[in-house]
Amino acid sequence: xxxxxxxxxxxxxxxxxxxxxxxxxxxxxxxxxxxxxxxxxxxxxxxxxxxxxxxxxxxxxxxxxxxxxxxxxxxxxxxxxxxxxxxxxxxxxxxxxxxxxxxxxxxxxxxxxxxxxxxxxxxxxx
Numbered sequence: 001x002x003x004x005x006x007x008x009x010x011x012x013x014x015x016x017x018x019x020x021x022x023x024x025x026x027x028x029x030x031x032x033x034x035x036x037x038x039x040x041x042x043x044x045x046x047x048x049x050x051x052x053x054x055x056x057x058x059x060x061x062x063x064x065x066x067x068x069x070x071x072x073x074x075x076x077x078x079x080x081x082x083x084x085x086x087x088x089x090x091x092x093x094x095x096x097x098x099x100x101x102x103x104x105x106x107x108x109x110x111x112x113x114x115x116x117x118x119x120x121x122x123x124x125x126x
Contacts (some may be wrong), residue, residue, distance in 0.1 A: 018079040024072045031112050057115050
């Protein structure tokens with residue numbers, strides 16, 4: 001079997017999708033770590049009720065992070081064999097799953113940054 005231009009292009013696209021999901025894993029871990037740091041730093045510097053509200057918000061974000069991390073790892077495991085071996089069959093659901101995760105990643109990043117900025121804003125108002 002000869003490799004066609006389409007096969008090579010598809011292989012390149014699959015490698016790109018795989019690398020994107022690896023980056024997402026790193027992004028999720030960074031957000032998790034930063035969330036922990038923020039909770040610890042600001043715990044002592046803002047009033048109890050505001051702190052409680054932010055802890056609840058960050059705990060919710062961390063739950064979303066855990067679910068999203070599981071989905072990203074699952075997608076990575078589906079993509080990985082396609083990046084180094086002959087491409088047997090690719091279902092449209094793979095691309096759809098990637099698009100859904102892309103949207104969820106964008107949402108969690110925006111939610112986290114909004115919560116972080118709100119927390120910093122409360123601290124600066126003191």
